[in-house]
Amino acid sequence: MNRKVSAITTEIFPSDMRTSLGRNLTYGMLDVIGRSIVIGEYDNVAFPTEAELARQHGVSRAVTREAVKMLTAKGLLSARPRQGTIVQPQSSWNLFDSDVLHWLLERKFSVELLRHFNQLRVAIEPEAAALAAMQATDAERAAIGAGLARMVAAEAGADNTLAADIAFHVAVLEGSRNPFYKQFREMVASALATSIHFTNRIKGRTASIEDHRAVYDAILARDSDSARCAMRRLISDVLILIGEAEVTAKP
Amino acid sequence: MNRKVSAITTEIFPSDMRTSLGRNLTYGMLDVIGRSIVIGEYDNVAFPTEAELARQHGVSRAVTREAVKMLTAKGLLSARPRQGTIVQPQSSWNLFDSDVLHWLLERKFSVELLRHFNQLRVAIEPEAAALAAMQATDAERAAIGAGLARMVAAEAGADNTLAADIAFHVAVLEGSRNPFYKQFREMVASALATSIHFTNRIKGRTASIEDHRAVYDAILARDSDSARCAMRRLISDVLILIGEAEVTAKP
DNA sequence: GTTCCTATATTTATCATATCTATCTGACTT
DNA sequence: AAGTCAGATAGATATGATAAATATAGGAAC
Structure with a gap:
């Protein structure tokens, strides 16, 4: 894996x-x-x-x-x-260093690590979406749209689901126009790569294209509050899934 | 400086x-x-x-x-x-590396960098406060209280205002019980260290002890939503100050 | 003229060895 | 008991030689 x-x-x-x-x-x-x-x-x-x-x-x-x-x-x-x-x-340890991140993921796959990842994502990404809504360039908005398009294509089997998902989220980070936010690309990619296999196993999670579209629409409409909420909903869902998994995995 | x-x-x-x-x-x-x-x-x-x-x-x-x-x-x-x-x-560049961070700050003091810092803080710290409200240990809650106490003491000249402020915010990060959040200690410290001098120059910003106390009270009451909002308010104020400064500095 | 190959020079990568410097330990001095 | 000194240890630095990788130019083939 x-x-x-x-x-x-x-x-x-x-x-x-x-x-x-x-x-x-x-x-x-x-x-x-x-x-x-x-x-x-x-x-x-x-x-x-x-x-x-x-x-x-x-x-x-x-x-x-x-x-x-x-x-x-x-x-x-x-x-x-x-x-x-x-x-x-x-x-x-420099946890945002890509090498350290990879070693951590290789170590042992732990649900705890995945939860920590997504606890961070739920802070970062909604705010990134809000910033993107306010100040992303046209090209950056287009990149987010392209990510969404790839997800739609993946639904039909014409693209890789995971790669499309990552492309979307990374595009949002890029749209924030803040170098610190952009640093999270690797982390988000790693989190998605590990969680997609995981959440699929827990529950037949259909790739929530509609939720992603809501984020995109809000960003396009320059509505930062809606963008923040939409993104937050998206990641909160994953966190809930992880929480459920931890509870069922305990006994 | x-x-x-x-x-x-x-x-x-x-x-x-x-x-x-x-x-x-x-x-x-x-x-x-x-x-x-x-x-x-x-x-x-x-x-x-x-x-x-x-x-x-x-x-x-x-x-x-x-x-x-x-x-x-x-x-x-x-x-x-x-x-x-x-x-x-x-x-x-690894922007969360402490050396890189220090070099960036030494470079030239730019309001833009300060804004980027605080745009990140407004994402991280409210969520850290929410997590702390839910799962901080008694010792960690006490540390947050100690930070607040130091701020009060600093008001009376019995402690260093900046050091007390940093202690409070770092204690909240520690209380999140998430190693990724803890990584931001240095960044928050640097942001506060640079912004305190800056915001003092803009406006006679009295150290907003009451706002900090609201965060502490919410965390103590295990009320994560209130903690998030209170912390968000705290940092939003700084962001607004920076925004005003940028506007007035432009012409 | 274009493509492909090859020789060569340049720069990092590696090794081996010797010496220097910091610092912990313990004995010795006062 | 406190301070001083000597030895031992492990990283820090210097040096010189060789290996490996690769950008570039020049030439061969078409």
Whole structure:
């Protein structure tokens, strides 16, 4: 399943956005160690020294140090002479970093993570829709419309449902004309990619095209309040589904 | 003014959270180059090669590569053999990285940036307050109350107004019990640190303790809707002030 | 003239080794 | 008990050599 998610997100986003493909030794090592840390492999054991890491992975210390430095930049590690390299608490991880996000999703698929994602989406996306309604350019409005059109096409089997859904939501974020909102593209894409498989399993959720159209119409009409409400309804539905799933999954 | 902001944020957050103090050559270089990129120093000129960078800064290639790798991890650079190292478009910068955030604020103080900050806050914080109302622990609720108490004390000159304000808002984020929301501590702190000086200049904005108390009371009463509204009101006020400032600043 | 291939130069990537610097530990001094 | 010093440890830095990737130009084939 992770493979599939990864395949779809790379369809949406150019591969350049993923820094950590096994392009070379440094990035390969970054990926391996990053994943290990996120899994929790070093939770109760001391993190190896630089020299030991290099030996374990069969690479030079230079490569090791570069990988460690990148993980430090992402908030997973910190290094000091004599003290050694230590794993940072999860609270200081850069959760909006695409690598960290991918490692988290690969780790173990948890409903809790999905809920956290969508608790964030329900804050971000309605407001993004409201901003888009007020200040999106014509081209950006057109992109949102194109996303909706793709969803309609997907309904008829002429497009990928997930990709279309992502395209719509990303277009709304872009329409906000706020660089901070745009940062959430990856997160929203990941959330949708994981939740679509999940919610389909819970309930035969028909892709709610009408709800999406309501958002689009409000944005087109420059009605920011309606846009906010429509988007909020859309994501609240997902949150409710997740909540139900958690309750039924407990016993 | 940047110095002051930095001093206050380091009062709030332990220095460990700031990765890029001039602790050593690598971090010093990271800071210098990162700032240069954000300023736009390389916008129309080719970024130097690894060897050239090392020469310019008087350090070894190893140090240079480590600094470049960290900037790559933060989304500011990308490097490929033969092509060289190139500055990435701003859209791929990791805006929630604390270093990037600091460089952005140091750059030039722009009202636009402040507006973008608060457009994000108006999405995040009301929802965080709503979540906190529903699921914050007793200790977390107490922390929010402590933040409010500090604001009251600051009113009487017994505490720092800004630090108290930040403590309150950060406590609400912590109360959300969602790791993604907690990531915004730095952003909110930076936004408050810059906006407090700014809004004071625009208007004799008395620290709106009553508005903050309304948020706290709602959270304590586990009334998520009221908490959301109260927090939204709080931040909307700031957004309006910024909007007015932009209009008057235009001509 | 256009397309395709290939040689070459350039730049990052990697390795190996030596040395420096920070800092924890414990012994020694006062 | 407090302060000082020496040793040990782990990251930090420097250097020089080599490998791998790839943009570009020049030439071959059509």
